[in-house]
Amino acid sequence: MSEKKSPRVLVLRTAGTNCDEETAFAFRSFGAKADLVHINRLFEGTARLSDYHILAIPGGFTYGDDIVSGRILANELRLRLGDDIQDFIKARKLIIGICNGFQALVRSGILPGDLGVKSQGEASFQQTVTLTYNESGKFEDRWTYLRLSGKSVWTKGLEDVIYIPVAHAEGKFVPRDDKLLNKLKKNGQVAFRYCDEQGNPAAYPGNPNGSIDDIAGITDKTGRVLGLMPHPERHFIFEHHPRWTRFEKKESFGQGAQIFKNGVQYVKEKLLA
Amino acid sequence: MIWRVEIKEKEGVFDALGERIKKDIIDLGLTSVSQVHIVYVYTIVGDISESQIKQIGRELLADSVTQEYTCFSPEAYIFPLSKKNIKIVEIAHNPGVMDPVEESTIKGIRDLGIPTVKAVRTAKQYHLKGPISDEDLEFVVQKALANKLIHHVVIPENVFPTEKEIVANGQACKVLTFDLLEADQKRLTQISEDGQLFLNLNEMKAIQKYFRKLKRNPTDCELEAIAQTWSEHCYHKTFRGNIRYSCTEKGQTKTKNIRNLLKSTIVKVTQTLDKPWCVSVFHDNAGVIKFDKDTNVCFKVETHNHPSALEPFGGANTGIGGVIRDILGTGLGAKPVCNTDVFCFAPPEYSFKDLPTGTLHPKRVMKGVVSGVRDYGNKMGIPTVNGAVLFDERFVGNPLVYCGTVGVIPAGKEKKKVRKGDVIVVAGGKTGRDGIHGATFSSGELTSESEVVSSGAVQIGDPIQEKKVLDVLLEARDQGMYSAITDCGAGGLSSAVGEMGEELGARVDLEKVPLKYQGLNYDEIWISESQERMVMSASKKNAEKLLALFEQENVEATVIGEFTGSKRLELFYHGEQVCDLEMSFMHDGIPNITKEARWAPPKSREPEISCPKDLTSNLLSVLSHYNVCSKEWIIRQYDHEVQGGSIIKPLVGVDNDGPSDASVVLPKLGTKKGIAISNGVNVRYGMIDPFWMAASCIDEAIRQIVAVGGNPDRIALLDNFCWGNPDKPDRLGGLVRCAQGCHDFALGYGTPFISGKDSLYNEYAEDGKSIAIPSTILISAIGIMDDVTKSVTMDFKKAGNLIYVVGQTYDELGGSIYYDTKDALGMQVPHVDVKQGRKTFQALFAATQKGLARSIHDCSEGGIAVALAEMAFSGGLGVTALLKDVPYEGKNKRNDSVLFSESNSRFVVEVAPEKQKQFEKLLSEVPYGVIGRVEESPEFVIYGLDDKVCVNAYIDDLKKAWQKPLQF
Structure with a gap:
């Protein structure tokens, strides 16, 4: 495949981003060309979002999670790159935000996006849900089972229950109100819920942060913009599984890999074909 | 407004x-x-x-x-x-x-x-x-x-x-010189004390002599620069000086003179072994060893004890930040890939009323230290994959905080060279009044007044600043924009520029250093230990590009001077010269001293304890011992998976909560070659004999790596001494003995030391009485693994599999956890037989590479009993085992000594019955016993030497006992 025909992924970096390399590695493993791009390059115009098919906002502690997690990056996305991101979404391109990336997408209002429930005078990017402090009051790194729902291009072909780790202090999903939550559910915008091994609702630590309705990840209405707190790039190879030494049968990929494969596949089929 | x-x-x-x-x-x-x-x-x-x-x-x-x-x-x-x-x-x-x-x-x-x-x-x-x-x-x-x-x-x-x-928050600047030329002895001592220089009289006299020769008085800045360079923290006077050592054993006293303890023990091991894969050892910020054909790895462990005693969050925070900078400043800069942290505290239930004046409660110290490491490590995006926590009452005024970082660096980038005419660039954080006198402060004892006198030594880090520096630095390194780099750690610019300019000399214009606020004195700028700063040497041609690259990612970088070739340290402040010293005096002018050291065995005896028929409750107490119990509360607060290289996590087993031996990390994604990281530390053995403490810690660090499938021939070690006041002969005697142990056993195992550190003066003085910490050696180990998919974890896998004990058990309960639960210390501290140990390590390595072992766990604190219990509850499976089949040597053979003895070089191994023959073939020269079987039923049943049940428990109850103590 020629360079030109490769799906191109922009892995966004700024001060405090730290899951950029493994996220890029995950996309590259399925044939994408992934660039680590500092946000300053987008501001100056030496890199352009429109040259890419996928925008990935990886995990980390952008700007130290100062004030609240993802807030300063969210304002940069909203105020300085808002139009470019609108155009990117309109062009049917893909966005994924993982952990801190999800926090930024939510605080900028890119997720869950315009639900047609905004009050008069509200800007198109308006925060309607949040990811707030874990009920445990502390950062925790632990593995969680996730039950799949919705119909996002990102989650096609995933098993009903997948096993992926979280590592955050601010991951408790809270919607503005019940009306909004119902709208999300009705639209099929809930992508992942924390659950137990069998897929049933689970209390702490199954739901590691106290998220309302056990929500771990959501999409916009189109399913092309996905945000999730768990880290699929950390269950990318088989040996990432915390119990891989207990399994007799070895596989090459972990249960998070399909998400990256889906993104690359979508670009190949829908945007490059 | x-x-x-x-x-x-x-x-x-x-x-x-x-x-x-x-x-x-x-x-x-x-x-x-x-x-x-x-x-x-x-x-x-x-x-x-x-x-x-x-x-x-x-x-x-x-x-x-x-x-x-x-x-x-x-x-x-x-x-x-x-x-x-x-x-x-x-x-x-x-x-x-x-x-x-x-x-x-x-x-x-x-x-x-x-x-x-x-x-x-x-x-x-x-x-x-x-x-x-x-x-x-x-x-x-x-x-x-x-x-x-x-x-x-x-x-x-x-x-x-x-x-x-x-x-604005600063004071006006004032210029000072000290009248040293005319000073008498009393005055010399007073100048040192008033200035918090921690220089002794001999050293002050040497300085006086130097300035008398120059026929002028020193400026404050010159005295500060010398004090920093000569501090124990930076110069390691004790390890590099002369020691008159007398050792009493079996009633006989022998005395000998030791010239340079470091060179005659630690460094000598490495020189004797002369491993071709040791790339750069002892002279840089971290030791560097070969990883694969185009990559090397480096490893460094630092201590940050005194700052953590005063401000636990900030102390630990800047401790981890500092060791990460060591890695950034190794060679031309390495990329950090994982962290390890070891702490020693007083027990968390310490009573408030017994707390020495001016100390913080151990529980608060512990929470603060853990938070400090979490904050910095997580925000830097470096997984914290390994650690240990130990408790002893004598850590109350002086906790220990060890922080370590592993980095990877392209082969060839481990060399650096400062060239004449290169400019000096400082990048990263601005300079403030932070951490003034940190280097000298850590070279003295803590007292109840330390919190007042040395409050400037307390700092909080800014991990995102350091992450920004890291991101640009690696890019600048790959573009070849600078030819040497080091970090600003203890001693600040004084130490960094002083070391880089040792050969050539340097000139710095102090007013060019970017400040957090106005009003710093020039000498404060020079010795400030503000965090997140790196110093580089770049040609004039490259400097501009280098500054521009930093600016692209909002990192401040500034040219502050030049490496001159004058062989002098010349400092200016707004054009006025404030320091003019010969580099040779700074680095070699320190008077050589001889310290006295004495060692004699402690007056302790084996306790007289009868062996109970039922040892179940004893096992529960040992599992609940703070040193043995689960550290999950801490581990989960650390991101141990960022960077995507986590292969064997610190927590393993059917519920992801069992205690892994070493951690295995893939530093390069998409490959199978990995590194294993472990540590050996045991302060209780040191209370009996520091020589055997060193032996046991080396054995433990190596066997943990072997337990996960690591190659015993590709392991490198770091030594890290935390000791009391070395000016007291009894403290120094133990230190000598410990260093000798490091030499003998590292040499015996063929594992070179590649870097190390000593932190002395760990004492807390109150009302004229001094509490020294238990003397502590931390051995950190790094192993190279060719194929991480052959790694083994410690949790039992399958009912019906055979349980082996590999390695000989001796009557060695001295310093054991079992004795500690009975308030006894004992004398029979575990020894190490390197010949036998090597054979055991080789055999097990072969077994892991052939896929013969389903699980392996090393026997350390709590002996076979704890190893078996941990393997059982981590795997969710039961055990039936017979003590009479444990290979044992010793006059005193009882159920408790077999179960709880902490003899070295031993493992519990799980083997499938169909692999029995193949496995035993590998053990032809190693003592072993098939002691039992993994059971489906969750019962933990051990038959004693008389074939009667001596331990009978449900694995859930064992697990609860192990998890409860530190579940905050």
């Missing part, structure tokens, strides 16, 4: 952070607190309108879903008063203390299109509900909410500081 914006959770929103504070307060024994709410306060200075401040509140400071904001001008604000059932207290950072949130908030405000913001201050207001007296409140503030070294309680009149107070 000055505004105050208050942020709080909306009515009905769960205040998770408030709840956590409540838990901390209840932990202090104050159960009357029913609820805690936190109000986040931002004081914002600048030409900002009311509508703008509201925009700041709405779009930046408050989360619109869960929080609300209120803006106040000074006229409109009334400080809320405490009422009967609600106490209110506001806590803010002291001026000059690092608060990264302030800088981020300024950026956030500017991003909103409001460039007129000048300064931001943050504070937290706590609302405590419940019947709390004023005395209770004072207690809570002191013990849980604030540390007076970095915080103060805001009084209502000072809620709005003046703009001047916020924007």
Whole structure:
């Protein structure tokens, strides 16, 4: 495949981003060309979002999670790159935000996006849900089972229950109100819920942060913009599984890999074909 | 204009952070607190309108879903008063203390299109509900909410500081020289003490002699620079000096003179072994070994004990930040790939009334240290994959905080060279009054006055600043923009520039160093230990490009001087020369001293304990011992999976909660070659004999790597001594003995030392009485693994598999956990037989490479009993085992000695019955026994030497006993 025909992924970096390399590695493993791009390059115009098919906002502690997690990056996305991101979404391109990336997408209002429930005078990017402090009051790194729902291009072909780790202090999903939550559910915008091994609702630590309705990840209405707190790039190879030494049968990929494969596949089929 | 914006959770929103504070307060024994709410306060200075401040509140400071904001001008604000059932207290950072949130908030405000913001201050207001007296409140503030070294309680009149107070905080500069030429002995000592130089009389005399030759008095800056260079922390006087060592064994005393303890023990091992894969050892910030054909790995462990004693969060925070910078400054800069942390504290239930004056409670120290490491490690995006925590009462005034980092560096980039005419570039954080005298402060004992006298030595880190530096640095390295680099650690610029310019000499214009605030004296600029700074040497041609590259990612980088070729250290401040010293005097002028050292075995005996018929409750007590019990509460707060290279995690097993031996990490994604990281540390053995402590720690670090499938022939070690005052002969005697142990056993195992560190003067003095810490050696090990997919974990895998004990058990309960649960120490400390140990390690390595072992766990604290119990409950499977089949040697053979003896070089191994023959073939030269079987039923049953059941428990109960003690 020629360079030109490769799906191109922009892995966004700024001060405090730290899951950029493994996220890029995950996309590259399925044939994408992934660039680590500092946000300053987008501001100056030496890199352009429109040259890419996928925008990935990886995990980390952008700007130290100062004030609240993802807030300063969210304002940069909203105020300085808002139009470019609108155009990117309109062009049917893909966005994924993982952990801190999800926090930024939510605080900028890119997720869950315009639900047609905004009050008069509200800007198109308006925060309607949040990811707030874990009920445990502390950062925790632990593995969680996730039950799949919705119909996002990102989650096609995933098993009903997948096993992926979280590592955050601010991951408790809270919607503005019940009306909004119902709208999300009705639209099929809930992508992942924390659950137990069998897929049933689970209390702490199954739901590691106290998220309302056990929500771990959501999409916009189109399913092309996905945000999730768990880290699929950390269950990318088989040996990432915390119990891989207990399994007799070895596989090459972990249960998070399909998400990256889906993104690359979508670009190949829908945007490059 | 000055505004105050208050942020709080909306009515009905769960205040998770408030709840956590409540838990901390209840932990202090104050159960009357029913609820805690936190109000986040931002004081914002600048030409900002009311509508703008509201925009700041709405779009930046408050989360619109869960929080609300209120803006106040000074006229409109009334400080809320405490009422009967609600106490209110506001806590803010002291001026000059690092608060990264302030800088981020300024950026956030500017991003909103409001460039007129000048300064931001943050504070937290706590609302405590419940019947709390004023005395209770004072207690809570002191013990849980604030540390007076970095915080103060805001009084209502000072809620709005003046703009001047916020924007500028410094004093005017003054120039000083010391009259050294005419000083008598008393005066010399006084100058050293007054200046917190920690130079002894001999050293002061050497300095006096030097300046008499120059026929002038030194400036304050010159004295500071010499004190820093000659400090124990930077020069390692004890290890490099002469020692007269007398050792009493079996009634005979032998005396010998040791010249340079470091060279004659630690370094000698490496020179003798001369491994071709040792790339760069002992002379750089970290030791470097070969990884694969185009990559090397480096490893360094540092200590940050004294700062952590005074401000646990900040001390540990800057400890980990500092060792990461060591890695960034190794060769031309390495990329950190994982961290390891080992702590020693006093027990968490230590009574408040017994606390020595001026010390913090161990539980608070522990929580603070863990938070400090979490904050820095997680924010840097470096997984913390390994560690240990030990407890002993004598760590009460002086905890130990070891922080280590592993890095990867392209082959060939481990060499650096400073060239004549290169400019000196400092990049990263600005310089403030932080950590003045840190290097000299850590070279003396702590006292109850340390918190007053040395408060400048306390700092808070800014991990995002360091992450920004790291990101650019690796890019600049790959583009070849600089030819040498080092970090600013202890001693600040003085140490960094002094070391880099040792051969050539350097000139620095101190006014060019970017400052956090005006008013620093030139000598403060020179020795400040402000964090997150790196120093580089670049050609004039490259310097401009280098500065531009840093600027691209908003990192400040500045040319501050030049490496001259004059072989002098020349410092200027606004054109006036403030320091002119010969580099040779700085680095070689220190007078050689001879210290006295004495060692004799302690007067301890084997305790007379009868062996109970049923040892179940003994096993439960050993599992609940603080040193043995689960550290999950700590481990989960660390991100141990970032960077995507986590192969064997610190927690393993069917419920992801069993204690892994070594951790295995893939430094290069998409490959199979990995590294294993482990540590060996045991202070109780050192109380009997530091020689055998060293032996056991080396054995433990190696066998943990072997237990996960590592190759015993590709292991490198780091030594890390934390000791009491080396000027006291008994302390130094133990140190010598420990260093000799390091030499003998590292040599015996063929494992070279590649780097090390010593932290001495770990004592806490009160009322003229000095408490020394238990002498501690930490051995950290790094192993190279060719194929990580052959790794083995410690959890039992399958019912019906055979259980082996590999390696000989001896009657060695001295220093054991079993004895400690009976308040005894004993004398029969575990020894090491390297010949036998090597054979065992080789056999097990072969077994893992052939896929013959389903699980392996090393026997360490708690012996075979703890190893078996941990393997059982981690695997969710039961055990039947017979003690009579354990290979044992010793006159005294009893159920308790077989179960709990802590003999070295032993493993418990699980093998499938169909692999039995193949496995035993590998053990032809190694003592072993098939002692039992893994069972489906969750029962843990051990038959004693008389074939009667001596331990009978459910694995869940064993697990509970093991998990409970440190589940905060």
